[in-house]
Amino acid sequence: xxxxxxxxxxxxxxxxxxxxxxxxxxxxxxxxxxxxxxxxxxxxxxxxxxxxxxxxxxxxxxxxxxxxxxxxxxxxxxxxxxxxxxxxxxxxxxxxxxxxxxxxxxxxxxxxxxxxxxxxxxxxxxxxxxxxxxxxxxxxxxxxxxxxxxxxxxxxxxxxxxxxxxxxxxxxxxxxxxxxxxxxxxxxxxxxxxxxxxxxxxxxxxxxxxxxxxxxxxxxxxxxxxxxxxxxxxxxxxxxxxxxxxxxxxxxxxxxxxxxxxxxxxxxxxxxxxxxxxxxxxxxxxxxxxxxxxxxxxxxxxxxxxxxxxxxxxxxxxxxxxxxxxxxxxxxxxxxxxxxxxxxxxxxxxxxxxxxxxxxxxxxxxxxxxxxxxxxxxxxxxxxxxxxxxxxxxxxxx
Numbered sequence: 507x508x509x510x511x512x513x514x515x516x517x518x519x520x521x522x523x524x525x526x527x528x529x530x531x532x533x534x535x536x537x538x539x540x541x542x543x544x545x546x547x548x549x550x551x552x553x554x555x556x557x558x559x560x561x562x563x564x565x566x567x568x569x570x571x572x573x574x575x576x577x578x579x580x581x582x583x584x585x586x587x588x589x590x591x592x593x594x595x596x597x598x599x600x601x602x603x604x605x606x607x608x609x610x611x612x613x614x615x616x617x618x619x620x621x622x623x624x625x626x627x628x629x630x631x632x633x634x635x636x637x638x639x640x641x642x643x644x645x646x647x648x649x650x651x652x653x654x655x656x657x658x659x660x661x662x663x664x665x666x667x668x669x670x671x672x673x674x675x676x677x678x679x680x681x682x683x684x685x686x687x688x689x690x691x692x693x694x695x696x697x698x699x700x701x702x703x704x705x706x707x708x709x710x711x712x713x714x715x716x717x718x719x720x721x722x723x724x725x726x727x728x729x730x731x732x733x734x735x736x737x738x739x740x741x742x743x744x745x746x747x748x749x750x751x752x753x754x755x756x757x758x759x760x761x762x763x764x765x766x767x768x769x770x771x772x773x774x775x776x777x778x779x780x781x782x783x784x785x786x787x788x789x790x791x792x793x794x795x796x797x798x799x800x801x802x803x804x805x806x807x808x809x810x811x812x813x814x815x816x817x818x819x820x821x822x823x824x825x826x827x828x829x830x831x832x833x834x835x836x837x838x839x840x841x842x843x844x845x846x847x848x849x850x851x852x853x854x855x856x857x858x859x860x861x862x863x864x865x866x867x868x869x870x871x872x873x874x875x876x877x878x879x880x881x882x883x884x885x886x887x888x889x890x891x892x893x894x895x896x897x898x899x900x901x902x903x904x
Contacts (some may be wrong), residue, residue: 537601538605538610538611538864539863539864541598541601541602542616542617542620542863542864543863544598545598545602545619545620545623546617546619546620546863548591548594548595548598548623549619549620549622549623549674550619552591552670552671552674553591553671554667554668554671556589556590556591557589557591557592557664557667558588558589558592559587559588559589559592559660559663559664560588568656569585569587569588569592569656569660570656570657570658570659570660570663571654571656572585572586572587573585573587573596573659573660573663574634574637574656574659576596576599576600577596577599577600577630577631577634578634580600585597592667595623595626595667598623599627599630602623602624602627603627610779613777613866613867614777614864614865614866614867615864615865615866615867616863616864616865617683617686617862617863617864618679618682618683618686619674619683620863620864622670622673622674622679623670625670625673626666626667626669626670629666629669629670630663630666633659633662633663633665633666634659634662636662637658637659637662640658641654686862687862690858690859690861690862691858691859693857693858693861693883694854694855694857694858694859696885697772697854697857697858697883697885698851698854700770700772700885700888701772701790701850701854703888704769704770704790704888705841707769707888708769708792708793708794709840709841710793710794710838710839710840710841711769711790711791711792711793711838711839712767712790712791712792712793712796712797712799712802712837712838712839713788713789713790713791713799713835713836713837713839713846713850714788714789714790714791714799714802714803714806714825714836715786715787715788715789715803715824715825715835715836715853716787716789716803716806716807716810716821716822716823716824716825717784717785717786717787717821717822717824718752718755718784718785718787718807718810718819718820718821719781719782719783719784719785719819719820719821719822720748720781720782720783720784720815720818720819720820721818721819721820722780722820724818725780725781725782728744728782729782744782744783745783745868745880748775748783749775749880751810751814751815751819752773752775752785754814755809755810755814756771756773756886758814762809764802764805764806764809765789765806766795766796767791767792767795767796768789768790768791768792768886769790769791769792770789770790770885770886770888771787771788771789771790771885771886772787772788772854772857772883772884772885772886773785773786773787773788773883773884773885774786774787774857774882774883775866775881775882775883776866776882777866786856786857787806788850788853789802789806793838797838799825799836799837799838800823800825800826802825803823803824803825803826804823804826806821807821807822807823808821824836825837834846834849835847835849835850835852835853857883858883861882865882866882868880868882
């Protein structure tokens with residue numbers, strides 16, 4: 507797993523915007539992604555010794571009251587709490603709560619650190635509810651003044667931090683973090699190995715990238731239907747249809763001339779605020795028998811839009827775009843082209859390592875009592891022999 511600094515550029519590429527029906531649009535995913543990465547860093551460095559409230563005893567107002575007003579009333583002023591750690595924790599609280607209430611975090615799974623933070627948020631909310639009940643009961647029974655003592659709330663919140671500390675320092679939590687990181691690294695290495703083996707078979711490949719999605723009117727109608735009916739079954743049905751469309755595309759490649767000379771492919775299923783379910787796909791063609799990569803990308807996109815999805819689909823032909831890429835991995839790529847190979851490694855990171863922070867959470871389906879495990883990424887099978895593929899095989903040492 508790479509470090510935070512190495513991930514910054516990759517995460518910007520992944521979450522900064524969505525290309526929706528050829529339009530570049532900044533979405534909430536950009537801000538969500540940035541906040542979540544900061545939260546992950548924060549939890550990584552968290553030390554319970556840095557958590558405190560100034561003047562805990564006998565105070566009728568102060569930091570507890572600030573937190574209460576911010577979380578319950580949405581008070582606009584900055585908290586400016588004495589403990590920088592406590593201040594930072596509550597700085598992200600309102601943003602994440604807003605994302606959750608607007609449904610922007612649905613169909614998502616997060617890193618163990620981010621998940622622990624969200625569980626801490628729930629713990630704080632429960633503590634505030636309990637604090638309110640106690641004060642309401644005291645007010646009814648004892649006729650106390652409405653001027654509350656917020657020391658009790660500060661103590662309750664401190665206990666939330668203690669429970670968080672116990673959780674993230676537990677052996678089971680550390681084991682979970684290692685497991686998730688290993689999975690992301692394994693997927694990354696698997697994709698790099700697949701690409702390397704393709705170059706071992708052919709010294710030059712024609713690389714075509716196409717993003718396959720669905721038209722906005724279809725996505726908007728699906729989103730509206732799910733919100734109105736509040737039926738999780740509709741989301742599962744939507745996923746099943748998306749999965750079926752990609753399976754059909756890959757299955758039909760064997761009998762469709764637009765895929766002539768195809769040596770391999772890598773696909774990644776993702777979920778965005780605007781585009782909902784969509785695929786990023788890399789196709790690797792034999793450059794000795796195929797050329798005009800932009801035309802190939804357009805043909806694949808049109809086939810997806812009009813045939814596979816029966817008019818519901820949309821696409822973005824990356825090879826046909828005039829956008830500049832620092833490490834361009836489009837079109838003809840020779841095995842010795844360092845910049846293009848770096849570009850392919852960057853895409854492999856984009857497909858796998860960024861999933862550590864925020865990834866697609868697939869609907870749960872069962873066959874009998876056995877859970878069906880779906881994949882969010884996949885790759886083609888390498889052919890053992892290239893004798894019938896045409897073109898010059900890669901020579902040893904090249």
